[in-house]
Amino acid sequence: MERRAGMNVYSFEIDVDDPFDFGLTVKKPAGWHWSTPFEVLDDRVFWTALRLSGCGLIGLRLTASEGGVKGEAFSRRKLDDKGQEELIGRVRLGLGVEDYLEGFYALADQDPLIRRLKDDLFGMRLGFLSDVFERALLTICLQMAPMKRSNQMMKCLIQCYGEEVRFDGRKVQHWPAAKLISGTGVEEMRKRCNLGYRAEPIRRVAAAIVGGFPSVLELRRMSAEEAAKALKGLYGVGIYSAQIISPHYGFPLDVWSARIFYEILFGETPAEPRKAIGKIEAEAERRWGRYRWHVFVYVLNDLSNLSKHYRITKPV
Protein backbone atom coordinates (compact mmCIF):
# COMPACT_ATOMS: atom_id res chain seq x y z
CA MET A 1 0.00 0.00 0.00
CA GLU A 2 1.41 3.41 -0.94
CA ARG A 3 0.20 7.04 -0.93
CA ARG A 4 -0.19 8.91 -4.22
CA ALA A 5 -1.77 12.37 -4.71
CA GLY A 6 -3.70 12.08 -1.45
CA MET A 7 -5.03 8.60 -2.20
CA ASN A 8 -4.11 5.19 -0.83
CA VAL A 9 -3.02 2.91 -3.65
CA TYR A 10 -3.24 -0.86 -3.28
CA SER A 11 -1.53 -2.87 -6.04
CA PHE A 12 -2.48 -6.43 -6.92
CA GLU A 13 -2.24 -9.01 -9.69
CA ILE A 14 -4.79 -11.55 -10.87
CA ASP A 15 -3.91 -14.56 -13.00
CA VAL A 16 -6.34 -15.44 -15.76
CA ASP A 17 -5.83 -18.60 -17.79
CA ASP A 18 -5.91 -18.53 -21.57
CA PRO A 19 -8.02 -18.02 -23.51
CA PHE A 20 -8.41 -14.47 -22.21
CA ASP A 21 -8.93 -11.22 -24.11
CA PHE A 22 -8.78 -8.32 -21.64
CA GLY A 23 -10.35 -5.70 -23.94
CA LEU A 24 -13.31 -7.88 -24.97
CA THR A 25 -13.91 -8.87 -21.33
CA VAL A 26 -14.06 -5.40 -19.75
CA LYS A 27 -15.61 -3.61 -22.72
CA LYS A 28 -18.07 -5.92 -24.40
CA PRO A 29 -18.66 -5.17 -28.11
CA ALA A 30 -22.39 -4.53 -27.65
CA GLY A 31 -21.54 -1.60 -25.37
CA TRP A 32 -22.73 -3.02 -22.03
CA HIS A 33 -20.73 -1.45 -19.21
CA TRP A 34 -18.61 -3.60 -16.90
CA SER A 35 -19.22 -1.49 -13.80
CA THR A 36 -20.44 1.98 -14.80
CA PRO A 37 -21.38 3.57 -18.15
CA PHE A 38 -18.65 6.17 -17.55
CA GLU A 39 -15.61 3.86 -17.41
CA VAL A 40 -12.83 4.24 -20.01
CA LEU A 41 -10.66 1.78 -21.95
CA ASP A 42 -7.52 3.14 -23.59
CA ASP A 43 -5.63 0.41 -25.40
CA ARG A 44 -4.54 -1.99 -22.61
CA VAL A 45 -5.49 0.23 -19.64
CA PHE A 46 -8.96 0.42 -18.13
CA TRP A 47 -10.22 2.96 -15.59
CA THR A 48 -13.40 2.20 -13.70
CA ALA A 49 -14.85 2.31 -10.17
CA LEU A 50 -16.53 0.03 -7.67
CA ARG A 51 -18.07 0.33 -4.25
CA LEU A 52 -16.72 -1.87 -1.43
CA SER A 53 -18.86 -2.58 1.62
CA GLY A 54 -16.49 -1.12 4.20
CA CYS A 55 -14.62 1.43 2.12
CA GLY A 56 -17.08 3.25 -0.12
CA LEU A 57 -16.35 4.12 -3.72
CA ILE A 58 -12.84 3.40 -5.01
CA GLY A 59 -11.12 4.06 -8.34
CA LEU A 60 -9.71 1.10 -10.22
CA ARG A 61 -6.99 1.04 -12.85
CA LEU A 62 -6.51 -2.31 -14.59
CA THR A 63 -3.77 -3.13 -17.07
CA ALA A 64 -3.57 -6.21 -19.26
CA SER A 65 -0.40 -8.18 -18.47
CA GLU A 66 1.24 -11.44 -19.42
CA GLY A 67 -0.96 -14.14 -17.92
CA GLY A 68 -3.63 -11.86 -16.48
CA VAL A 69 -4.22 -8.38 -15.12
CA LYS A 70 -2.32 -5.90 -12.95
CA GLY A 71 -4.53 -3.69 -10.83
CA GLU A 72 -4.30 -0.57 -8.70
CA ALA A 73 -7.11 0.42 -6.33
CA PHE A 74 -7.30 4.12 -5.32
CA SER A 75 -9.16 4.83 -2.08
CA ARG A 76 -9.53 7.64 0.45
CA ARG A 77 -9.52 5.15 3.31
CA LYS A 78 -6.85 2.47 3.63
CA LEU A 79 -8.01 -0.94 2.48
CA ASP A 80 -7.80 -3.38 5.38
CA ASP A 81 -7.46 -7.16 4.91
CA LYS A 82 -11.23 -7.58 4.54
CA GLY A 83 -11.41 -4.80 1.97
CA GLN A 84 -8.53 -6.29 -0.02
CA GLU A 85 -10.20 -9.70 0.03
CA GLU A 86 -13.50 -8.23 -1.17
CA LEU A 87 -11.74 -6.27 -3.90
CA ILE A 88 -9.90 -9.32 -5.23
CA GLY A 89 -13.09 -11.40 -5.11
CA ARG A 90 -15.06 -8.80 -7.03
CA VAL A 91 -12.40 -8.32 -9.71
CA ARG A 92 -11.91 -12.08 -10.12
CA LEU A 93 -15.67 -12.45 -10.57
CA GLY A 94 -15.68 -9.53 -13.00
CA LEU A 95 -12.87 -10.99 -15.07
CA GLY A 96 -14.64 -14.34 -15.22
CA VAL A 97 -11.59 -16.15 -13.85
CA GLU A 98 -13.72 -19.25 -13.21
CA ASP A 99 -15.60 -19.17 -16.53
CA TYR A 100 -14.89 -22.45 -18.24
CA LEU A 101 -14.34 -21.23 -21.81
CA GLU A 102 -12.60 -24.44 -22.92
CA GLY A 103 -15.78 -26.44 -22.30
CA PHE A 104 -17.88 -23.89 -24.14
CA TYR A 105 -15.49 -23.76 -27.10
CA ALA A 106 -15.44 -27.57 -27.26
CA LEU A 107 -19.06 -27.35 -28.47
CA ALA A 108 -17.74 -25.66 -31.62
CA ASP A 109 -16.81 -29.08 -33.03
CA GLN A 110 -20.48 -29.94 -33.49
CA ASP A 111 -22.30 -26.59 -33.39
CA PRO A 112 -21.69 -24.10 -36.24
CA LEU A 113 -23.11 -21.21 -34.19
CA ILE A 114 -20.58 -21.78 -31.41
CA ARG A 115 -17.82 -22.07 -34.01
CA ARG A 116 -18.72 -18.63 -35.35
CA LEU A 117 -19.00 -17.11 -31.84
CA LYS A 118 -15.62 -18.60 -30.87
CA ASP A 119 -13.96 -17.16 -33.98
CA ASP A 120 -15.53 -13.71 -33.55
CA LEU A 121 -15.03 -13.20 -29.80
CA PHE A 122 -12.22 -15.56 -28.81
CA GLY A 123 -11.13 -15.00 -25.22
CA MET A 124 -14.10 -12.86 -24.11
CA ARG A 125 -15.02 -13.80 -20.55
CA LEU A 126 -18.51 -13.34 -19.19
CA GLY A 127 -18.14 -11.61 -15.83
CA PHE A 128 -19.31 -8.21 -14.63
CA LEU A 129 -17.96 -6.05 -11.83
CA SER A 130 -21.17 -4.41 -10.62
CA ASP A 131 -22.87 -5.37 -7.35
CA VAL A 132 -26.52 -6.25 -6.69
CA PHE A 133 -27.86 -2.69 -6.43
CA GLU A 134 -26.22 -1.50 -9.66
CA ARG A 135 -27.45 -4.58 -11.56
CA ALA A 136 -30.95 -4.05 -10.12
CA LEU A 137 -30.94 -0.42 -11.32
CA LEU A 138 -29.97 -1.67 -14.77
CA THR A 139 -32.69 -4.31 -15.01
CA ILE A 140 -35.44 -2.10 -13.56
CA CYS A 141 -34.59 0.64 -16.06
CA LEU A 142 -34.69 -1.95 -18.86
CA GLN A 143 -38.25 -2.95 -17.98
CA MET A 144 -40.97 -1.86 -20.40
CA ALA A 145 -38.86 0.71 -22.19
CA PRO A 146 -36.95 1.02 -25.46
CA MET A 147 -33.16 1.05 -25.06
CA LYS A 148 -32.89 4.79 -25.62
CA ARG A 149 -35.24 5.55 -22.77
CA SER A 150 -33.55 2.99 -20.49
CA ASN A 151 -30.21 4.72 -21.09
CA GLN A 152 -31.78 8.11 -20.36
CA MET A 153 -33.08 6.88 -17.01
CA MET A 154 -29.79 5.21 -16.01
CA LYS A 155 -27.63 8.20 -16.92
CA CYS A 156 -29.99 10.56 -15.11
CA LEU A 157 -29.83 8.41 -11.96
CA ILE A 158 -26.03 8.51 -12.06
CA GLN A 159 -25.83 12.23 -12.81
CA CYS A 160 -28.44 13.27 -10.22
CA TYR A 161 -27.67 10.84 -7.40
CA GLY A 162 -24.38 9.13 -8.28
CA GLU A 163 -20.85 9.63 -6.98
CA GLU A 164 -17.64 10.31 -8.79
CA VAL A 165 -14.09 9.32 -7.96
CA ARG A 166 -10.99 11.20 -9.19
CA PHE A 167 -7.79 9.17 -9.44
CA ASP A 168 -4.80 8.65 -11.69
CA GLY A 169 -5.63 11.83 -13.63
CA ARG A 170 -9.12 10.50 -14.44
CA LYS A 171 -12.67 11.09 -13.27
CA VAL A 172 -15.20 8.25 -13.23
CA GLN A 173 -18.88 8.73 -12.42
CA HIS A 174 -20.55 5.82 -10.67
CA TRP A 175 -24.00 4.62 -9.67
CA PRO A 176 -25.68 6.07 -6.58
CA ALA A 177 -25.23 4.45 -3.19
CA ALA A 178 -28.20 2.41 -1.96
CA LYS A 179 -28.20 4.39 1.29
CA LEU A 180 -28.77 7.68 -0.55
CA ILE A 181 -31.56 6.27 -2.73
CA SER A 182 -33.29 4.59 0.21
CA GLY A 183 -33.59 8.02 1.80
CA THR A 184 -34.76 9.82 -1.36
CA GLY A 185 -38.45 10.43 -2.04
CA VAL A 186 -40.10 8.27 -4.70
CA GLU A 187 -41.93 11.24 -6.19
CA GLU A 188 -38.72 13.28 -6.44
CA MET A 189 -36.88 10.48 -8.27
CA ARG A 190 -39.86 9.81 -10.53
CA LYS A 191 -40.05 13.43 -11.66
CA ARG A 192 -36.33 14.15 -11.83
CA CYS A 193 -35.38 11.11 -13.89
CA ASN A 194 -38.73 10.33 -15.57
CA LEU A 195 -38.67 6.90 -13.98
CA GLY A 196 -42.42 6.40 -13.94
CA TYR A 197 -43.51 3.42 -11.85
CA ARG A 198 -39.86 2.28 -11.63
CA ALA A 199 -39.09 4.81 -8.88
CA GLU A 200 -40.93 2.72 -6.28
CA PRO A 201 -39.09 -0.59 -6.90
CA ILE A 202 -35.77 1.27 -7.09
CA ARG A 203 -36.32 2.79 -3.66
CA ARG A 204 -37.51 -0.51 -2.19
CA VAL A 205 -34.51 -2.43 -3.56
CA ALA A 206 -32.23 0.26 -2.10
CA ALA A 207 -33.90 -0.15 1.29
CA ALA A 208 -33.38 -3.92 1.11
CA ILE A 209 -29.69 -3.45 0.31
CA VAL A 210 -29.27 -1.07 3.25
CA GLY A 211 -31.12 -3.61 5.38
CA GLY A 212 -28.43 -6.23 4.72
CA PHE A 213 -29.42 -7.96 1.46
CA PRO A 214 -26.60 -10.33 0.33
CA SER A 215 -23.82 -8.90 -1.85
CA VAL A 216 -22.94 -10.38 -5.22
CA LEU A 217 -20.10 -12.35 -3.58
CA GLU A 218 -22.48 -13.74 -0.96
CA LEU A 219 -24.96 -14.70 -3.69
CA ARG A 220 -22.10 -16.43 -5.49
CA ARG A 221 -21.49 -18.60 -2.42
CA MET A 222 -25.16 -19.68 -2.38
CA SER A 223 -26.61 -22.26 -4.73
CA ALA A 224 -28.12 -20.84 -7.94
CA GLU A 225 -31.60 -21.68 -6.63
CA GLU A 226 -31.05 -19.96 -3.28
CA ALA A 227 -29.66 -16.85 -4.98
CA ALA A 228 -32.59 -16.70 -7.40
CA LYS A 229 -35.08 -17.11 -4.54
CA ALA A 230 -33.46 -14.28 -2.58
CA LEU A 231 -33.38 -11.97 -5.61
CA LYS A 232 -37.01 -12.65 -6.52
CA GLY A 233 -37.90 -11.55 -3.00
CA LEU A 234 -36.88 -8.02 -3.98
CA TYR A 235 -39.84 -5.87 -5.04
CA GLY A 236 -39.61 -5.21 -8.80
CA VAL A 237 -37.28 -8.13 -9.47
CA GLY A 238 -38.87 -11.03 -11.34
CA ILE A 239 -37.41 -14.08 -13.08
CA TYR A 240 -35.75 -12.08 -15.86
CA SER A 241 -34.15 -9.45 -13.63
CA ALA A 242 -33.02 -12.06 -11.09
CA GLN A 243 -31.10 -13.89 -13.82
CA ILE A 244 -29.41 -10.66 -14.93
CA ILE A 245 -28.39 -9.80 -11.37
CA SER A 246 -27.36 -13.26 -10.22
CA PRO A 247 -23.67 -14.22 -10.52
CA HIS A 248 -24.84 -17.76 -11.34
CA TYR A 249 -25.37 -18.68 -14.95
CA GLY A 250 -28.90 -18.33 -16.31
CA PHE A 251 -30.67 -17.62 -19.57
CA PRO A 252 -32.51 -14.30 -19.07
CA LEU A 253 -34.94 -13.93 -21.94
CA ASP A 254 -36.89 -10.73 -22.41
CA VAL A 255 -39.00 -9.85 -25.44
CA TRP A 256 -36.00 -8.64 -27.43
CA SER A 257 -33.60 -11.51 -26.69
CA ALA A 258 -36.44 -14.03 -27.06
CA ARG A 259 -37.03 -12.76 -30.59
CA ILE A 260 -33.33 -13.07 -31.46
CA PHE A 261 -32.90 -16.57 -30.04
CA TYR A 262 -36.12 -17.77 -31.67
CA GLU A 263 -34.81 -16.50 -35.01
CA ILE A 264 -31.47 -18.24 -34.47
CA LEU A 265 -32.91 -21.51 -33.16
CA PHE A 266 -35.99 -21.86 -35.35
CA GLY A 267 -35.22 -19.66 -38.37
CA GLU A 268 -38.29 -17.43 -38.17
CA THR A 269 -39.54 -14.38 -36.27
CA PRO A 270 -42.07 -15.28 -33.54
CA ALA A 271 -45.42 -13.49 -33.61
CA GLU A 272 -45.47 -13.32 -29.81
CA PRO A 273 -41.91 -13.58 -28.42
CA ARG A 274 -42.97 -13.50 -24.76
CA LYS A 275 -45.17 -16.57 -25.21
CA ALA A 276 -42.30 -18.41 -26.94
CA ILE A 277 -39.91 -18.06 -23.98
CA GLY A 278 -40.65 -21.54 -22.58
CA LYS A 279 -40.01 -23.17 -25.96
CA ILE A 280 -36.73 -21.24 -26.43
CA GLU A 281 -35.51 -22.12 -22.92
CA ALA A 282 -36.18 -25.81 -23.52
CA GLU A 283 -34.31 -25.81 -26.84
CA ALA A 284 -31.38 -23.81 -25.39
CA GLU A 285 -31.12 -26.27 -22.51
CA ARG A 286 -31.19 -29.22 -24.91
CA ARG A 287 -28.63 -27.74 -27.33
CA TRP A 288 -26.21 -25.89 -25.01
CA GLY A 289 -26.95 -27.19 -21.49
CA ARG A 290 -24.75 -25.58 -18.83
CA TYR A 291 -23.20 -23.30 -21.48
CA ARG A 292 -26.42 -21.49 -22.41
CA TRP A 293 -25.32 -18.38 -20.47
CA HIS A 294 -22.05 -18.39 -22.45
CA VAL A 295 -24.08 -18.55 -25.66
CA PHE A 296 -26.40 -15.81 -24.41
CA VAL A 297 -23.55 -13.36 -23.70
CA TYR A 298 -21.65 -14.22 -26.87
CA VAL A 299 -24.69 -13.93 -29.16
CA LEU A 300 -25.81 -10.58 -27.79
CA ASN A 301 -22.28 -9.22 -28.24
CA ASP A 302 -21.89 -10.54 -31.77
CA LEU A 303 -25.14 -9.47 -33.41
CA SER A 304 -23.50 -7.33 -36.10
CA ASN A 305 -21.55 -10.36 -37.36
CA LEU A 306 -24.33 -12.89 -36.81
CA SER A 307 -26.80 -10.77 -38.77
CA LYS A 308 -24.74 -11.53 -41.90
CA HIS A 309 -25.61 -15.22 -41.51
CA TYR A 310 -28.93 -15.27 -39.62
CA ARG A 311 -32.11 -13.28 -40.08
CA ILE A 312 -32.08 -11.16 -36.91
CA THR A 313 -34.49 -8.32 -36.15
CA LYS A 314 -32.71 -5.10 -35.20
CA PRO A 315 -33.33 -3.77 -31.66
CA VAL A 316 -35.55 -0.70 -31.09
Next chain:
DNA sequence: GCGTCCAGGTCTACC
Protein backbone atom coordinates in the same frame (compact mmCIF):
# COMPACT_ATOMS: atom_id res chain seq x y z
C1' DG B 1 -49.33 19.61 -34.61
C1' DC B 2 -52.02 16.05 -32.51
C1' DG B 3 -53.62 11.45 -31.16
C1' DT B 4 -52.47 6.70 -30.67
C1' DC B 5 -49.61 2.90 -29.85
C1' DC B 6 -46.23 0.40 -27.54
C1' DA B 7 -41.68 -0.84 -25.62
C1' DG B 8 -35.46 -5.51 -23.71
C1' DG B 9 -41.28 -6.97 -16.94
C1' DT B 10 -43.54 -7.18 -12.71
C1' DC B 11 -47.19 -7.00 -9.48
C1' DT B 12 -51.84 -7.73 -8.10
C1' DA B 13 -56.46 -9.15 -8.20
C1' DC B 14 -59.33 -12.46 -9.67
C1' DC B 15 -60.79 -16.92 -11.15
Next chain:
DNA sequence: GGTAGACCTGGACGC
Protein backbone atom coordinates in the same frame (compact mmCIF):
# COMPACT_ATOMS: atom_id res chain seq x y z
C1' DG C 1 -51.63 -22.23 -10.13
C1' DG C 2 -52.72 -19.52 -14.18
C1' DT C 3 -53.76 -15.12 -16.37
C1' DA C 4 -55.59 -10.47 -17.65
C1' DG C 5 -54.90 -5.72 -16.73
C1' DA C 6 -52.46 -1.82 -15.00
C1' DC C 7 -48.34 0.63 -14.71
C1' DC C 8 -44.86 5.85 -16.32
C1' DT C 9 -42.99 7.98 -20.13
C1' DG C 10 -41.46 9.44 -24.57
C1' DG C 11 -40.44 8.30 -29.31
C1' DA C 12 -42.33 6.59 -33.63
C1' DC C 13 -45.86 6.70 -36.66
C1' DG C 14 -50.08 7.95 -39.19
C1' DC C 15 -53.07 11.51 -40.35
